[in-house]
Amino acid sequence: MFAQIKRLGADSLLYAFMNVGTKLIAFIMLPIYTSYLDPAQYGALGYLDRITSMLTFVVIFGTDSALAFYYFDTEDKKKRIDYVRSVMTFRLTVVLITAVVFLIGGQWLSSLFFDEPKLYYLLYIAIGVLALDTVIALILTVLRYEFFTKKVVFFTILKMLLIAILSYGFLAFVTPTMDGIMYGRIISVSIVVILLIKPALKYVRFTFNKKLLKEILKYATPLVPASLAFWVIVNANVIFLKEFTSLREVGIYETAIKFATLITLLTSGVQMAWRPFSMSLKDKKDSPILFAKLYYGILLVGTIGVLFIATVMPWIFQILNDNYYEAYQYVAILSAVTFLNFFYMIISVGIFFSKQTKIISYAFGMAAVINIILNVVLIPLFSIWGSVAAYLISYLIAITYIFFKSQKLYRVPVSFGKMSFLFLTSLAAVMAIVYIQESSLSDWNIAFAWIGYVIVVLLSRIDKDLLRKKSAAN
Template sequence: MFSQLKRLGADSLLYAFMNVGTKLIAFILLPVYTYYMTVPEYGMLGFIDRIVAMLTFVVIFGTDSALAYYYFEHKDKETREKYVRSVMTFRLSIVVLLFIIFFIGGDWLSTLLLDSNGYSHLFYIAFGTLFLDTIITLVLTILRYEFKTKRVVFTTIAKMLLIALVSIVFLIYIWTSLEGVLIARLLSVAVIILLIIKPAMTYLRPIFDWQILKKILIYATPLVPASLAFWLILNANFFFLKEYATFTEVGIYETAIKFATFITLLTSGIQLAWRPFSMSMKDKETSPELFAKLYAAILIAGSIGVLLLATIMPLVILVLAEPYQIAYPYVAPIAIATFINFYYMIVSTGIFFSKQTKHISIAFGIAAVVSIALCFVFVPMFAIWGAVISYVASYCVALFLVFRKSQKLYYVPFSGFVMGWTIFWLIAATGSIVYIQVNDLNSWLIAGIWIAFIVLVLLSRIDKYFIKRK
């Protein structure tokens, strides 16, 4: 067990370093955006990114989880390569199909999505980046499965750094516009392709093996509704804000979302290492007890990260141009949803071990309905706060549905009550800190919130998971 934990820890540290690097690069890039782009322009850029994110889910089509399962199920190199090439062929085919659709309906889709028919070319540039990024993502996935962690970390940081540098040069000296940012991204990923050209050429050879593709799609298809539900939960509030407010509110909300993702400095390294680690441990007798300890440890770490972000946010937001600084109260509440979006992957081991992935789709389908319903109610009334409420609530619904089903399929001795209790008081503590800050109350009250949160969480006896049993 120690050797497996050592591997998880080492890989998690490297991935954490990678994500710290990429998030810091993004953090440096965000102020540049705010000083050279207006809030509505930044809102439109974020809106385009949301649309591309949805299309990315369609491109992946659940094949990431399917590939993880079959890659570790087969030991011979040739069979593994066939599975990877099949997934690559499938994904790139979807990208090309989507590009044709947007090319034919460019002006109409531009008017529908961006309220003007003069922006269709922005989607064409974005599709070029999506095509190249699809190749990079799959190659890095396989390198991660092969535990070539250092190469994954180097390539990912190089990609983000290059995008940041080229974007800064374009915005300041060459092309201060949305087009400049999107072209900078396209050029950057094109260069990164050269760093992984050898494995990329291996997997880029098209293959149409129906038997392999059928296995992948049978495993993956139940996850597709979940992917679409993910997108709805993450992005429905953007569409509601656009309809009931303006691209200015969208820009402020996008700014808060960007800052909220800094909670992934604590979580994303584990997220990247978790799937290969958990799949390699699924048949070991001691795994359930080990998973319970990890469930508890990750929950505590994520909660502390959210509260820390809430505490320091009024100071951190000062790095942005003044029109963007009003985003700070929304950051920590959004970070709760960001953490839960990661945490569900940790507590869903039973679903993936048993290949019952349809339950992910069911859970997030229900959560997506909840999200849209809450957006209808709260966004017209409270604008950005309404979007935040729907975002956090829908992810909470999805988490508890996934956890409940996963426990039935593969029992881990971890209490759902402890998880719910901790998340409830995390939401309450975060809201209290933000309330104190917004209303300029005595800052020492925040220390009291921290103490109260720690005491209340300890009342659930979460510490028992770290006590060695005799």
């Protein structure tokens, strides 16, 4: 038992290191990319990444969760290999079909995506990267199942480092365009596949067990709607921005979202530890009180973090090309949305205790539809701010639905009114900070936004509320 707990702790630390490492590499490369690419070029790169993200979703099609179930459902090693080969064949077949579509309609698709038919070759490179990444991802998944944690961490970080180094090399010495970044990517993933050639030869077989693949797809298909909803919420903004504005606005938005996701450096560790931690407290008498404290505490820390981000962003953005400076004003609100994407897991203990996870799918399915409608309405009126607003509102609706459903299944003694008022106050403070930064007012006025937020926290008397509930419980 102790050995298993020790392994869990060690593996969690290694994966946390991997997550932080990859995000830091991406963050370090951001000022390099923006120094060579103008916002329109960076927007085109970001748009291409969104297309690839969509294709990755189609390629995986829920088979990751299905494979995790069936791989551990059998002790037969040969059957496990057959499961992996079947999934690999399915995914590569989808990639092959996509490649044929790209080859036939390359110029038309390039004109549709980039408003420039001559960039069709970038789609070819992207599909090549996707094919190689598909092989790498499944091999690393199997290594993770077999608890070769160090290898998974090593190859994941190696891939990111190679992409960073080679992309910079091509930008600096060959071509200072998005072509250079794509060349860096295709060479990097090729090197990693070569280094993983032994397991690649083992699993890359264009053959599959029809019965096993049917089992996998039967398990995977119901998971697709939830994954699709998440994809829509995250990516629809960029698609509509490009259609209603231009690739320049996409580039500005992509820059802001890259900074906003840095908040996951703080939340990823908690996110990885939360599920086993919360499940271990499911049947303990005082757990609702503890969860209440954590709900309030995590929300308080998150909102303070968002205000801090809003305050320091103008200084941080000085490391980027001046063409991207305006992106700073969107980062704090996008960080708040990123925080909500983490916080919904915290406040949904009742849903996971009762195994009613379909509620999550309903919530984000509804949010995805709302997100699309809001993007169509708001982006033509407010450009990037419209996109940011659509992103925020859709998440607020989803998290509100999840909170009330979870409370019905497992009541945690917290006030939704206090939590929502605290969060909305932090958003108002952020908007006040951005307004001050954008106007001719002195930056010292930002202190008043902070003071207003602190006053609201003090007036809410969260500590008094919790103490009263604890006394009542005793």
